[in-house]
Each structure stands twice: as structure tokens, then as C-alpha cells.
Amino acid sequence: MNFPKAVENFFSNRKYHFWFAHLLFWLTVWSANFFLTEKLFDSFGSFTLRFLAIFSASILTYPLRIVYMRYNWHRFKLGRMVFSVSFCSIIVAFIWSYVIVLLNYFFMGSPLSIDIIAFIGRGYFNSFPIILWSSLYLGYKIWAEWNDQKSQLEQQQTLLKSSQLEMLKYQLNPHFLFNTLSSLRGLINVDPTRAREMVTQISEFLRYSLLEGKNNEVQLIKEIEIIKQYLNIEQVRYDEDLILEYDISPETKDLMIPIFLIHPLVENAVKHGMQSSQLPLIISIRSEIIDRNLQIEVGNSGHWIENDNKGGKNNSGIGLLNIQKRLEHSYPGNHSFEIIKDPEFVKVVIKINYSEHGQIN
Numbered sequence: 001m002n003f004p005k006a007v008e009n010f011f012s013n014r015k016y017h018f019w020f021a022h023l024l025f026w027l028t029v030w031s032a033n034f035f036l037t038e039k040l041f042d043s044f045g046s047f048t049l050r051f052l053a054i055f056s057a058s059i060l061t062y063p064l065r066i067v068y069m070r071y072n073w074h075r076f077k078l079g080r081m082v083f084s085v086s087f088c089s090i091i092v093a094f095i096w097s098y099v100i101v102l103l104n105y106f107f108m109g110s111p112l113s114i115d116i117i118a119f120i121g122r123g124y125f126n127s128f129p130i131i132l133w134s135s136l137y138l139g140y141k142i143w144a145e146w147n148d149q150k151s152q153l154e155q156q157q158t159l160l161k162s163s164q165l166e167m168l169k170y171q172l173n174p175h176f177l178f179n180t181l182s183s184l185r186g187l188i189n190v191d192p193t194r195a196r197e198m199v200t201q202i203s204e205f206l207r208y209s210l211l212e213g214k215n216n217e218v219q220l221i222k223e224i225e226i227i228k229q230y231l232n233i234e235q236v237r238y239d240e241d242l243i244l245e246y247d248i249s250p251e252t253k254d255l256m257i258p259i260f261l262i263h264p265l266v267e268n269a270v271k272h273g274m275q276s277s278q279l280p281l282i283i284s285i286r287s288e289i290i291d292r293n294l295q296i297e298v299g300n301s302g303h304w305i306e307n308d309n310k311g312g313k314n315n316s317g318i319g320l321l322n323i324q325k326r327l328e329h330s331y332p333g334n335h336s337f338e339i340i341k342d343p344e345f346v347k348v349v350i351k352i353n354y355s356e357h358g359q360i361n
Contacts, residue, residue: 014144018137022058025136029129030054047106056099056124060092061133068134074141084135086127092121093127100126143313185236198236205229217330220287220294221253227285229265238281242270245284252287255294255354258326262296264319265348269300272346276303292348294354299347304339320348327352 104110187195273281280303334353
């Protein structure tokens, strides 16, 4: 038997917490009562009497636990809780006091006659450990429920965050597929050979994206490979009208980023660059470490095209908004997103402070 593991399991299981704390509390009360009021083993009868008295208190307080649990006293308002606990504790204290009278009769030969004044005083005195026991028990229940609610809230937030990331991530794929199939449709009759080549590129891209798309994060170099697959598809369509430039710093290749973070930027660059740039269109992708920050740049020749969708954002605007949301989810307060609009060149710059995440030393 693995003793340390057994101890760990004991303390991690809440059903054992009560019994451990319950016995420890009354053992402490018995020890304090005995050693403060009696000489050590002055009388075996006195020793036994005090032990049985404390043992009876531990039994009498157990029904209190049942009442507290059944009616959720830990959820009472403070005033009601204090009054209810005090009232019940005093009742149990008087029952305990009478049990002590009986124990004195059986073990010490004391008479059963009761001095009312002395009995009330003993009951009042005995109510203090019971009130303390009740306070500790209800305090633990309040703490345990608060801790459970906190854990549930954190789990819900984690699930919500994960579902939002999944929604934002996969919202990009249908857009890409629609554009690609539209390009393929236009190429089938014009150049069947290129169309077949494009089908091969599409299948390779989708196979790769499906394998990696199961994860929320991917190495930057993997994302670049996905982008190269996509741009190979577009190059079949545009041929010499599309020039690709890559400048990926070796020290950035293994850094983890949200999957499909860069792809929509490249897609927008191709789409809007073809509308605003003189041909050939130049697409540049760069990554480097600057001041302990990962910097990713995606640029295209041409000028910035504002949203032309009246009453709302176009698909490009939605894609950029999704990227900013995903960055905020993944790197709250540790990132920046900037669009640089020069007359002949447009560039999107993402900066991520990876030193906060331990990926850059």
C-alpha cells in the first residue's frame, strides 16, 4: 500500500474532512478540559468521566450537522444564522449537561437531584464549545460552497473561452473554401491542367489544416507551411501576377501561436492587393524577435481598401475583428495589432510579448 498516496486521497476526499475535523475538535476540547482542571490521572474515574462527557458531546453534535445540512443553514442571512445556531446550541448544551449528570451518577455516585441554578450555569457554560463547533462547521460549509462556485465559474469561463476560440477559428475556413472553389470553378474550362493541379493543392491544404486544426495553438513554422499551401493554390490561379516574399527568423519558428492567426491576413492581402495593386502583386510575410516581442508582419503592394458594405462590416472586417478577439483571448494585455496604410503598401503588424509566457528568455 502506498501510504503517502493514501494520505493524499484521504485529505482530498471531502467526505472524510468532517470526521477528521469533528474528532480533532472534541479531542482538543477534552485535552484542554482535562489538563486544565485535573491532575494527570488523578483518578481513573475522573479520567473516564471526562472522556465519556466529551464523547457524548461529539455524538450530540452530529444531529446538528444533519439539521445544518438538510436545511442549508450556511445559506441563511447572518442575523438568522446567529440566532438559530445559538438557540439550537443552547438546547443541545442543556441535553449534554443532563447527560453529564447521569454520567456522574453512574461513575462517581453523585445524586440525581439537580440544582436548577447550577444546572443552568453548567448548560450556559457547555453551550460555548457547541457554538464554536457549529461556527467552525458552518464556516467550512460556506468556504467549501464558495470554493465550488469559484471552480465552476472558472470552468465555465474556460469552456466559454474555448468555445469562442473554436467559433472564431472555424469561422475562417468556410470563407477560404468559398473563395478557393470559386477560383477553381473559373479555371476548369479555361485551363483544365492547372485546375487539376489546383485540386491537388486544395486537398493537400485541407488535409494539413484538418490534422493541425484540432489544436488551438500551433508552431509558427507550421502556420507558415499552411500559408504556403494556400499561396501555392493562389499562384496556380495568378501565375506570374503573384510574387511571394518570406522572411521568417529561425528563432521564431518554434514559438506557439493560435492556429489560423496569420492565414486570414494573407487571404485579405491577396484579395485586396489584387484590387488595388499594380501587377505583379507582392505579398510579404515576416517574423522576428524585437525587444523580447514576437513581431509578425503581413504586407501587400497596393493601398488600403475601406469597408464598402453599408450598414456593416464586410468579410475582411469580420476576419480582422476575429483576429483581434483571438489575440485578446490568448494574450490579454500582452499584444498589439496595427494596420499601417502607406500609399503603395499595406502592412498588418502583430506584436506578442512572449516573455510573459516563458517562450522567450
